[in-house]
Amino acid sequence: xxxxxxxxxxxxxxxxxxxxxxxxxxxxxxxxxxxxxxxxxxxxxxxxxxxxxxxxxxxxxxxxxxxxxxxxxxxxxxxxxxxxxxxxxxxxxxxxxxxxxxxxxxxxxxxxxxxxxxxxxxxxxxxxxxxxxxxxxxxxxxxxxxxxxxxxxxxxxxxxxxxxxxxxxxxxxxxxxxxxxxxxxxxxxxxxxxxxxxxxxxxxxxxxxxxxxxxxxxxxxxxxxxxxxxxxxxxxxxxxxxxxxxxxxxxxxxxxxxxxxxxxxxxxxxxxxxxxxxxxxxxxxxxxxxxxxxxxxxxxxxxxxxxxxxxxxxxxxxxxxxxxxxxxx
Amino acid sequence: xxxxxxxxxxxxxxxxxxxxxxxxxxxxxxxxxxxxxxxxxxxxxxxxxxxxxxxxxxxxxxxxxxxxxxxxxxxxxxxxxxxxxxxxxxxxxxxxxxxxxxxxxxxxxxxxxxxxxxxxxxxxxxxxxxxxxxxxxxxxxxxxxxxxxxxxxxxxxxxxxxxxxxxxxxxxxxxxxxxxxxxxxxxxxxxxxxxxxxxxxxxxxxxxxxxxxxxxxxxxxxxxxxxxxxxxxxxxxxxxxxxxxxxxxxxxxxxxxxxxxxxxxxxxxxxxxxxxxxxxxxxxxxxxxxxxxxxxxxxxxxxxxxxxxxxxxxxxxxxxxxxxxxxxxxxxxxxxxxxxxxxxxxxxxxxxxxxxxxxxxxxxxxxxxxxxxxxxxxxxxxxxxxxxxxxxxxxxxxxxxxxxxxxxxxxxxxxxxxxxxxxxxx
Numbered sequence: 189x190x191x192x193x194x195x196x197x198x199x200x201x202x203x204x205x206x207x208x209x210x211x212x213x214x215x216x217x218x219x220x221x222x223x224x225x226x227x228x229x230x231x232x233x234x235x236x237x238x239x240x241x242x243x244x245x246x247x248x249x250x251x252x253x254x255x256x257x258x259x260x261x262x263x264x265x266x267x268x269x270x271x272x273x274x275x276x277x278x279x280x281x282x283x284x285x286x287x288x289x290x291x292x293x294x295x296x297x298x299x300x301x302x303x304x305x306x307x308x309x310x311x312x313x314x315x316x317x318x319x320x321x322x323x324x325x326x327x328x329x330x331x332x333x334x335x336x337x338x339x340x341x342x343x344x345x346x347x348x349x350x351x352x353x354x355x356x357x358x359x360x361x362x363x364x365x366x367x368x369x370x371x372x373x374x375x376x377x378x379x380x381x382x383x384x385x386x387x388x389x390x391x392x393x394x395x396x397x398x399x400x401x402x403x404x405x406x407x408x409x410x411x412x413x414x415x416x417x418x419x420x421x422x423x424x425x426x427x428x429x430x431x432x433x434x435x436x437x438x439x440x441x442x443x444x445x446x447x448x449x450x451x452x453x454x455x456x457x458x459x460x461x462x463x464x465x466x467x468x469x470x471x472x473x474x475x476x477x478x479x480x481x482x483x484x485x486x487x488x489x490x491x492x493x494x495x496x497x498x499x500x501x502x503x504x505x506x507x508x509x510x511x512x513x514x515x516x517x
Numbered sequence: 518x519x520x521x522x523x524x525x526x527x528x529x530x531x532x533x534x535x536x537x538x539x540x541x542x543x544x545x546x547x548x549x550x551x552x553x554x555x556x557x558x559x560x561x562x563x564x565x566x567x568x569x570x571x572x573x574x575x576x577x578x579x580x581x582x583x584x585x586x587x588x589x590x591x592x593x594x595x596x597x598x599x600x601x602x603x604x605x606x607x608x609x610x611x612x613x614x615x616x617x618x619x620x621x622x623x624x625x626x627x628x629x630x631x632x633x634x635x636x637x638x639x640x641x642x643x644x645x646x647x648x649x650x651x652x653x654x655x656x657x658x659x660x661x662x663x664x665x666x667x668x669x670x671x672x673x674x675x676x677x678x679x680x681x682x683x684x685x686x687x688x689x690x691x692x693x694x695x696x697x698x699x700x701x702x703x704x705x706x707x708x709x710x711x712x713x714x715x716x717x718x719x720x721x722x723x724x725x726x727x728x729x730x731x732x733x734x735x736x737x738x739x740x741x742x743x744x745x746x747x748x749x750x751x752x753x754x755x756x757x758x759x760x761x762x763x764x765x766x767x768x769x770x771x772x773x774x775x776x777x778x779x780x781x782x783x784x785x786x787x788x789x790x791x792x793x794x795x796x797x798x799x800x801x802x803x804x805x806x807x808x809x810x811x812x813x814x815x816x817x818x819x820x821x822x823x824x825x826x827x828x829x830x831x832x833x834x835x836x837x838x839x840x841x842x843x844x845x846x847x848x849x850x851x852x853x854x855x856x857x858x859x860x861x862x863x864x865x866x867x868x869x870x871x872x873x874x875x876x877x878x879x880x881x882x883x884x885x886x887x888x889x890x891x892x893x894x895x896x897x898x899x900x901x902x903x904x905x906x907x908x909x910x911x912x913x914x915x916x917x918x919x920x921x922x923x924x925x926x927x928x929x930x931x932x933x934x935x936x937x938x939x940x941x942x943x
Contacts, residue, residue, distance in 0.1 A: 286634020
């Protein structure tokens with residue numbers, strides 16, 4: 189029925205000058221943010237280059253940090269960072285998963301929203317508060333646990349503590365203070381709410397039809413959780429854990445408050461003295477020469493690359509999982 | 518309320534169905550007597566569960582006490598609790614297994630484990646907050662704590678001298694400048710990500726996601742190296758605010774991006790269908806719809822920014838003096854003051870440090886509650902007052918239309934059909 193003299197209308201996505209100006213402003217805003225972000229990454233790389241080209245591969249294998257003598261590397265701080273993050277994740281993941289399951293499956297519906305708010309609030313509590321608590325309260329109470337573990341499991345190299353005799357009841361407890369273990373436990377309290385809120389979000393999206401299907405087949409609550417909620421939330425659990433790991437790697441103030449820095453690889457997590465990349469930057473930025481600054485930049489760049497890889501892996505795992513199609517984390 | 522409406526299954530009923538009636542719980546209108554029925558208990562908790570749990574708890578405490586006090590060289594509250602917990606789980610499983618089968622035992626044990634984990638985490642987190650507020654009790658009641666700076670207090674002066682006014686003012690300055698930078702940039706960028714789709718905005722989104730991984734200390738190091746070392750400015754409140762901005766910007770952009778993405782596409786399409794231009798659609802439809810969510814995003818970003826210590830540590834410098842000029846001279850903030858105060862072994866300094874942390878915590882709590890009050894609703898959902906106002910406007914419009922139709926043109930037209938619906942559907 190279309191007459192031949194009815195040409196297709198031209199569609200104008202632009203509706204006049206104000207729209208073009210508006211779109212220009214939006215593009216400008218996006219471009220500005222992009223420029224800032226690229227500037228941060230680019231400047232870090234540029235400034236780190238001086239130190240990296242001097243130290244070459246020794247940067248990854250050297251333990252000491254003496255940039256003035258040209259002898260520096262991140263082997264010790266990197267191992268310390270990874271061990272602290274590992275301890276943090278080991279404690280945070282069971283706590284966060286348990287809390288997420290409790291809130292989404294077991295808690296009475298009346299208090300559920302309150303609990304969600306409480307967990308979100310905990311993720312916003314400043315890290316210096318956790319650091320103060322860890323330094324003044326927690327450290328004193330966890331020493332007995334450290335001593336107990338090292339007494340009975342000291343034959344495992346990770347839990348070995350030098351310089352003390354477990355058989356001597358009068359031996360001082362100071363060898364157990366300021367350790368990787370304590371710093372990791374305090375950091376675990378900071379990352380657990382973050383993991384918990386991601387995982388709870390995913391758990392609560394498990395389809396009602398499948399839950400009821402499991403119940404209809406005779407499953408009890410744990411059976412339903414195991415066959416529906418946990419498989420559905422697997423991507424969210426892995427992604428949330430890695431997100432927490434990213435935060436644990438970059439945590440500064442709580443770690444600085446608790447540890448006493450050493451620049452050797454410290455594989456004994458219960459023993460006094462460890463180090464991390466972020467605490468290295470916080471402690472050494474003031475006295476740095478130009479080369480020292482460049483070396484700190486290189487350490488910061490290494491830390492940033494590590495958290496970047498972890499975060500991208502987390503978001504791609506969450507996005508690929510069944511539950512992540514609609515979630516935003 | 519029970520609605521008794523017996524629906525006939527298929528085909529026309531032989532006799533007319535009784536009209537549906539509504540029965541209120543207190544007033545049984547029908548002749549049915551409910552005297553013989555008792556209310557069924559829908560709770561899944563049974564008496565045997567409670568007995569098993571109490572028995573397991575008592576037994577585990579007793580055994581642990583014997584172990585700690587008589588048999589083994591253990592001590593410490595933490596160890597006691599851990600061992601008692603493990604024993605409790607074993608005994609509880611054993612007791613339940615006496616009268617249940619395998620899956621039921623696993624269900625009970627899993628329920629106990631999950632609930633105790635949740636309880637432990639919430640309790641510990643609550644304890645951290647309460648402990649900080651409690652330790653701040655020595656410094657907080659002193660009025661001079663809020664009105665003086667630490668320059669007025671020597672190293673051994675009691676808590677009745679010196680305070681954290683300089684840190685409070687510093688925090689306010691720094692977060693204000695950071696918000697001044699972050700709110701326009703962040704919101705424009707979030708709108709850009711949603712309203713101008715394409716390869717460029719996808720790239721920007723990826724980069725913003727990457728920047729949320731930036732550790733805060735590295736953000737501080739960046740500002741320290743560029744703004745202070747390269748450009749030659751002092752350590753100042755402005756530098757600290759810039760460092761906080763670099764850290765807050767990706768957080769605000771991501772949260773706002775999520776909120777704007779939730780605006781229903783149908784609203785946008787309705788606006789475009791009315792011939793509106795793009796920027797009017799954003800200004801009159803997208804932003805008002807997502808206003809509460811955007812406010813929440815900004816407030817939560819602020820709460821994160823206020824509590825950050827490490828970027829401020831590198832960029833703000835440290836001073837005990839009052840400084841209300843953010844462009845020159847060092848300027849501390851609340852978290853930095855707390856961090857520096859507890860480094861001093863003097864007990865009054867530690868008390869002041871806890872007081873500072875308590876003030877900071879209260880500030881974050883207030884911001885958080887404000888965010889919840891403002892943004893508890895999804896996009897487009899109205900408060901009761903807003904809904905009321907909208908209904909009133911709609912009714913007034915309907916009257917206006919009716920009056921116009923009656924006085925002006927009494928002929929039939931599209932305006933006179935059902936004027937009330939034009940407002941309510943938008």
